[in-house]
Amino acid sequence: xxxxxxxxxxxxxxxxxxxxxxxxxxxxxxxxxxxxxxxxxxxxxxxxxxxxxxxxxxxxxxxxxxxxxxxxxxxxxxxxxxxxxxxxxxxxxxxxxxxxxxxxxxxxxxxxxxxxxxxxxxxxxxxxxxxxxxxxxxxxxxxxxxxxxxxxxxxxxxxxxxxxxxxxxxxxxxxxxxxxxxxxxxxxxxxxxxxxxxxxxxxxxxxxxxxxxxxxxxxxxxxxxxxxxxxxxxxxxxxxxxxxxxx
Amino acid sequence: xxxxxxxxxxxxxxxxxxxxxxxxxxxxxxxxxxxxxxxxxxxxxxxxxxxxxxxxxxxxxxxxxxxxxxxxxxxxxxxxxxxxxxxxxxxxxxxxxxxxxxxxxxxxxxxxxxxxxxxxxxxxxxxxxxxxxxxxxxxxxxxxxxxxxxxxxxxxxxxxxxxxxxxxxxxxxxxxxxxxxxxxxxxxxxxxxxxxxxxxxxxxxxxxxxxxxxxxxxxxxxxxxxxxxxxxxxxxxxxxxxxxxxxxxxxxxxxxxxxxxxxxxxxxxxxxxxxxxxxxxxxxxxxxxxxxxxxxxxxxxxxxxxxxxxxxxxxxxxxxxxxxxxxxxxxxxxxxxxxxxxxxxxxxxxx
Numbered sequence: 001x002x003x004x005x006x007x008x009x010x011x012x013x014x015x016x017x018x019x020x021x022x023x024x025x026x027x028x029x030x031x032x033x034x035x036x037x038x039x040x041x042x043x044x045x046x047x048x049x050x051x052x053x054x055x056x057x058x059x060x061x062x063x064x065x066x067x068x069x070x071x072x073x074x075x076x077x078x079x080x081x082x083x084x085x086x087x088x089x090x091x092x093x094x095x096x097x098x099x100x101x102x103x104x105x106x107x108x109x110x111x112x113x114x115x116x117x118x119x120x121x122x123x124x125x126x127x128x129x130x131x132x133x134x135x136x137x138x139x140x141x142x143x144x145x146x147x148x149x150x151x152x153x154x155x156x157x158x159x160x161x162x163x164x165x166x167x168x169x170x171x172x173x174x175x176x177x178x179x180x181x182x183x184x185x186x187x188x189x190x191x192x193x194x195x196x197x198x199x200x201x202x203x204x205x206x207x208x209x210x211x212x213x214x215x216x217x218x219x220x221x222x223x224x225x226x227x228x229x230x231x232x233x234x235x236x237x238x239x240x241x242x243x244x245x246x247x
Numbered sequence: 248x249x250x251x252x253x254x255x256x257x258x259x260x261x262x263x264x265x266x267x268x269x270x271x272x273x274x275x276x277x278x279x280x281x282x283x284x285x286x287x288x289x290x291x292x293x294x295x296x297x298x299x300x301x302x303x304x305x306x307x308x309x310x311x312x313x314x315x316x317x318x319x320x321x322x323x324x325x326x327x328x329x330x331x332x333x334x335x336x337x338x339x340x341x342x343x344x345x346x347x348x349x350x351x352x353x354x355x356x357x358x359x360x361x362x363x364x365x366x367x368x369x370x371x372x373x374x375x376x377x378x379x380x381x382x383x384x385x386x387x388x389x390x391x392x393x394x395x396x397x398x399x400x401x402x403x404x405x406x407x408x409x410x411x412x413x414x415x416x417x418x419x420x421x422x423x424x425x426x427x428x429x430x431x432x433x434x435x436x437x438x439x440x441x442x443x444x445x446x447x448x449x450x451x452x453x454x455x456x457x458x459x460x461x462x463x464x465x466x467x468x469x470x471x472x473x474x475x476x477x478x479x480x481x482x483x484x485x486x487x488x489x490x491x492x493x494x495x496x497x498x499x500x501x502x503x504x505x506x507x508x509x510x511x512x513x514x515x516x517x518x519x520x521x522x523x524x525x526x527x528x529x530x531x532x533x534x535x536x537x538x539x540x541x542x543x544x545x546x547x548x549x550x551x552x553x554x555x556x557x558x559x560x561x562x563x564x565x566x567x568x569x570x571x572x573x574x575x576x577x578x579x580x581x582x583x584x585x586x587x588x589x590x591x592x593x594x595x596x597x598x
Contacts, residue, residue, distance in 0.1 A: 050442055052598075075444035082442060086434035090274040091267055099267050102257035103445045109255040145255070146444070 001028040003063060003150055003181045004049060010057035011044050011205075018044040019055070020205035026198075031172070031182040033196035035189075035232065037242070041205035042185035043083060046154050049183065050080050063149060076104060079148030081139045083155050089128030093119050093138055096127055097145065104146030117141040117171060133164025140171060151175060153184040157191060169194055189232040201236060208239050261449050261456070268427060268457030278423070282461060286415040286469040290476075293407055304329040305371035306347045311335050314353035321382035322351070327374050349375060405480070408473035409560035410533035412466050416495045417527065417553055419465050421520055424454050424503035429516045432596065441597045451592055455500030459493070466492040470564075482567030490570055491563055491577065495556035498580040501587030502552065508591040527553040555579040 004026035011019040019041045026032040034042045047053040049060060051067040051074060060067065065074055087096050097110050114120045117137040122130065130138065136156060143151055153172075157165040172182060172195060186192055192199050193213045201209040201216070209216055217230040236242075257263055272278055306329050307322055309315050322330050333341045333350075341347045342360055349371035352358040357379060361368040381387070431437050441447060470488070473479040481488070506523060510516040530544070531537055531553035540548055548554055559576035562568035570577070 052438065052442055072444060075442075080439070080442040082435065082439050084435050085439040087436060087439075088267065088271055088431070088434075090271045095267065095270065098257040099260075099263045100443065101255045102260040102263040103443050104254070106251075106253045107255055110257065112255075142439075142443075 002026070002061075003028045003030070004032070004183060005061040006045075006049065006058065007060075008058040009045060009048060009055050009060070011041075011048065011053065011055050017205055019048070022058070022202070022205065022207055024200050024207060024210060026181060026183055028181050029176070029179055030197045031176055031184070031195050033192040033199040034183070034185040034202055035187070035192050035199045035236075036185075036202035037187060040202045042202055043154055044205075045202070046152055046183065046185055047082075050078065050152050051075070076146055077149050079143035079146065079151040081136075081143045081151075081153045081156060083158070085139060087127045087135070087138065087142075090126060092124050092126055093130070094123040096138060097141055100142040101145040107146040108144060113141045113144060116144065116174065118167070131164070133160050133167060136160060136164065136168060137171065140168065144175070148180070150181045150183070153182065155185055155187070157186070157188065165191070189236075192232055199232065201232075201239065203240055209235065260445060261453050264445075264450055264453030265457040268454055269460055271427065272423060272457070272461070282419045282423070283464060283468055285418070286411060286465065287472060289411050289414070290408070290469045290472040293404055293411065293477075303367075305349070305367060305374055306331050307371055307375055308333040308338060308341050308347035308350045310338050310350060310352045312353055314355075314357075317382075318351055318353045318357065318379065322375065322378055325374060325378040328371070328378065351375060351379075404477050405473075405565060406561065407534065408469060408477065408479050409564050410557050411469045412492070412560055413495065413531075413553055413557040414528070414533055415465050415469060416462070416492060416556065417499050417524060419461065420455075420458055420496050420499035421503040421506065421524065423458050423461075424500055425507040425510075425516045425520055426513065428454060428504070428507035429510050429513060432511060432598075435598075437597045447595065447597070448592060451504055451588065451595070454504060455497065455588075458500060459496055462492055462496045479564075481564050483563035483569070487563045487568070487570050487573075488560070491556065491559045491573060494559075494577050494580040494584070495552070497584040498552040498556070498587075499583075501584040501591065504591040504595075505587040508595045511596070527551055530554070532557055550579065552580055552583045555583075 002025055004024075006025075007023050009019045009022040011017075022041070022045055024032070034045060036042050044053060048055045049062065051062075051071060062074055063077060067074065091099070094110060094114070097113055101107060101110060101113070108116070114123055117140060119134060119137060119141065122134060127135065127138065140153070140156065143153070151172075156172075157168055160168070169191070176182060182195070184195070196213060198210065198212050199216070200207045211219075213232055216232060216235045219235075258266070304327055308331055309318055309322070310333075319330055322328050331341075331347055333347065338350050338360075342350050342362070345365070348365065348368045349359055349361040352360065359372055359375065361372055363369060363372075428437075431440075437450075440450060466488075470481075474481060502523060503520075506519040507516055510519060530540060530548050531551050532548075533553070537548050537554055538545075555576040559568075559573040559580075562573050562576075
């Protein structure tokens with residue numbers, strides 16, 4: 001079953017074409033990664049899928065539904081984590097979770113959410129006192145509040161220390177084991193290789209390569225990979241002649 | 248909602264949103280301090296400026312020169328006047344700054360220097376004139392019998408306190424709501440909220456509702472102070488006062504939402520708040536009657552929410568008006584509340 005289908009997405013901001021004919025499909029139960037440097041159009045794309053940005057062209061179908069006709073139903077069934085959201089510093093972890101949980105007509109209990117993201121001991125701490133990793137786990141907990149079928153994550157581990165990243169990865173693996181579908185953006189190659197079944201490499205608003213990380217690396221062929229096992233970084237460099245982290 | 252709704256232990260979103268608003272406020276010590284201390288400071292200042300008796304003497308200065316001593320003797324005998332010694336050369340400044348309400352230049356006839364735009368200067372002129380003429384030999388045809396009345400609730404300070412209550416409601420409703428929203432917008436929290444299934448209308452309602460809990464102390468503090476310290480009588484019912492305050496808080500809550508609906512920085516929201524509140528401080532009759540302004544301005548002034556709130560409060564508190572009597576003001580406040588709310592919801596910037 002297809003979870004996300006987007007076809008020929010187009011989004012302009014003035015003269016800048018942020019998304020230029022982007023097309024891909026995400027199957028149910030998959031973890032799909034949008035990979036690319038900053039400014040490639042990843043965030044715009046995921047915000048179009050989340051129903052936050054209206055595309056100038058193209059078609060989006062989420063869980064077989066469209067934003068125009070099923071906005072409320074879709075929002076009940078999706079989990080969303082945005083880049084740069086700062087929750088209210090003065091509220092506690094538990095209060096923040098209760099607030100977000102209250103919007104959903106069904107879903108997980110507060111206790112369950114605290115356990116899943118391992119913030120039980122921090123439940124009475126103010127959000128302002130949490131570490132970066134804890135804040136990000138709270139963001140994911142808020143995204144999981146409605147027990148979503150589909151989870152959107154925009155650069156979930158950017159700026160986190162290695163241990164926090166691994167903690168988040170294992171959290172997402174748990175979600176997927178229970179049948180959840182994930183669409184995430186990242187510019188970390190190792191993250192995509194660890195988490196994603198398939199990735200779309202995005203550059204200048206369009207998909208320039210798509211497939212499983214292993215296939216993409218394999219397509220590079222042996223000659224290009226001399227000193228180490230190939231990575232997605234190599235794939236990107238081979239495709240564009242640039243490094244992924246270049247601004 | 249159907250019975251199958253499971254919020255996982257959380258309350259209805261309206262309640263959770265209002266609680267979040269209230270908690271954020273209560274955990275901001277400075278905000279709490281100003282919300283409660285400001286009306287008290289204001290009331291104390293008023294109490295000091297207008298001590299209950301209301302019999303403040305007119306202050307008169309006398310320019311030195313021949314005849315000054317005679318003038319001084321005559322004026323000192325009048326109890327309604329207080330003669331203040333002004334050093335020579337300093338008279339013009341003393342009059343200008345209101346240190347004396349009138350300056351007498353002795354002579355034949357004497358000269359009065361004063362600002363006729365000041366009520367207390369005009370009073371001083373009448374008293375000084377009558378006193379000096381009497382001293383010069385004028386005989387009054389008769390003296391009227393005087394019955395002085397101290398009607399409770401007719402002093403300036405009684406009139407002022409409902410105005411302070413109105414100001415307090417306006418200030419805390421608007422600033423509290425406006426800053427909270429702009430902060431949530433700056434933190435991209437609004438964007439995250441609308442990415443989920445939150446109803447936008449409920450978020451805005453909760454911002455106003457979260458403030459209403461604070462209304463009782465905000466309006467209550469200056470009222471209690473007025474009644475117990477300044478001995479202001481309350482003629483109307485407490486319930487009617489509560490309803491009027493509630494209507495005021497809703498009206499200003501709506502205005503606060505509207506002003507915060509697009510602003511992206513604290514500077515922007517501060518400017519808008521000042522733009523909206525400062526004119527009302529002046530024209531809405533808080534410190535002096537709004538009827539002082541020219542007739543063509545009156546329709547606008549009377550339509551302002553602070554004018555409606557202050558007028559309704561005065562009617563209920565000082566004249567014992569019932570809610571039916573203040574229905575026009577309540578309707579005006581309701582119109583402001585609903586109108587601004589509807590507009591805010593339409594133009595609100597969630598990103």
